[in-house]
Amino acid sequence: MSRYSEDEIIARVFAPIAGAAALGLKDDAALLAPEGAPLVVTTDTVVAGVHFFADDAPALIAKKALRVNLSDLAAKGAEPIGFLLGLALPGDWTNDWLDAFAAGLAEDARAYRAPLIGGDTGATPGPLTISITALGRAPRFVPRTGARPGDAIFVSGPIGDAALGLAVRRDPALAARLPAEARDHLIGRYLLPKPRLDLAPWLAANASAAMDISDGLAGDLAKLCRASGVSAMVDLPAVPLSAAAREAIAIEPALFETAMTGGDDYEILIAAGPDAAPPAPAGRIGEIAAGKAPPIFLDAQGKPAFFKKLSFQHF
């Protein structure tokens, strides 16, 4: 049975029926009221067994569900207005679980000034499913489509920690070979991404294009390039790695590919004019190029690296 890929669902099924504010569904968020301070709206659904483990701490599940949405706002240059929560609870939920979930959500709502402004709670015969819609305002909406040849490419922080954290959780043998500190760092970055809302003002003022990295740096850069009608050249040794990621890759070199393609980073991928100084601690990893070729990733020897798959795919 031949089926659409995840990208094809968006491009072939939903983009043709989407409205103008959807920007062709090429972006992470919808743009409303393009005059004045644009209102930015985004939605992401997370499912137990797909995006998190059902027995993860409920406060962490709540925070991750919210943060992946705030990360989209940040990438668009927006500060949060608030969010709506759609919660489908499986049969075995308890008061304690729900209290802890709500407490985690409230902590983050305060920390990121993103109040809960509505929602819907119901039952599901399936796994816990959390659908959050976040709204924000941006002085300027940073599109995915604005990258131009010659732009510098920045990433807002270390890449691959979360994908390696997931690998560590799935592979006890790998976990056993890592120092506890490195293991905890990687798992922590998988459990609890940090939305880069601190960079939103810089992005609104300086970025020609941006998106948050949720499905892997390699694949998400390819998406940004397709949306902008450009290509790119990335210097892989310039991609920032945490000390923990370097330790894991030293033990198992194949994990470098996992780090570049695995996803769940929630750092921001940025294209900005060649003269833009990157916002600390973002680092330059390459340059946007003319043409429609897929991005090229050069290794330490200057040779193109080939990844088996560029990004996480649900289907």
Next chain:
Amino acid sequence: MSRYSEDEIIARVFAPIAGAAALGLKDDAALLAPEGAPLVVTTDTVVAGVHFFADDAPALIAKKALRVNLSDLAAKGAEPIGFLLGLALPGDWTNDWLDAFAAGLAEDARAYRAPLIGGDTGATPGPLTISITALGRAPRFVPRTGARPGDAIFVSGPIGDAALGLAVRRDPALAARLPAEARDHLIGRYLLPKPRLDLAPWLAANASAAMDISDGLAGDLAKLCRASGVSAMVDLPAVPLSAAAREAIAIEPALFETAMTGGDDYEILIAAGPDAAPPAPAGRIGEIAAGKAPPIFLDAQGKPAFFKKLSFQHF
């Protein structure tokens, strides 16, 4: 194991952590930008096996998922701006299914001028789960909290059809006793609610309080009264019933309670000043009263009717 009820989850778990725009989570939608033409945002999640049958026609599933959200906008006096779609697809989806789903969604998006403006598609190991967030603008936001003693209570159309349609689908013996036309009417009203967006301007201009009836007239009126700090008196013989509903109730009198408490009506429950003429075809069913007693439902003999449960509950 003692657990929160569905209402307690909202009142005790989420309302305390919600922002001001959430209106204490006492409403169906969030109110943003109370100055000028308010932006109204609402979200509802529907799950196969809970809110619809997994083998229902995909176009009908899509339309119902959208319409239950548009119904919330209508009840707030808002006209649609657009909507976001969060789609969690089970393992057995096919291109044909998804094409038909999107076609149904597009038809309704055009018919109700509610463009798709964003979304998120992923996989679930569980049942099909559709989370829609709808945005609208209202000249005036119609709250759930504004009912005052002496207000007339209106409903926008026949009550109970959808709950009876569900009963007919679940009970082949009942279905066999109903004329085909009545059966088809009731099932049709379950499958495809009609959001009363035509009433939104009237509501914004005239209603003191309103909500759409999704969980049963009796329970939803009790919610509206609690939110407004009032009581109510309903004349049950005045509640409009379709010819098909009357046929079903004639065959099985217990179905009258199903009609009053079963939900999925997506008609609008309205409180308006005593001098307001109801918008056609809405009919007057009772009056808001002072006090905090639960609403009283009087039968044809003027005696209070007691319902076993007032409304549909997920938990």
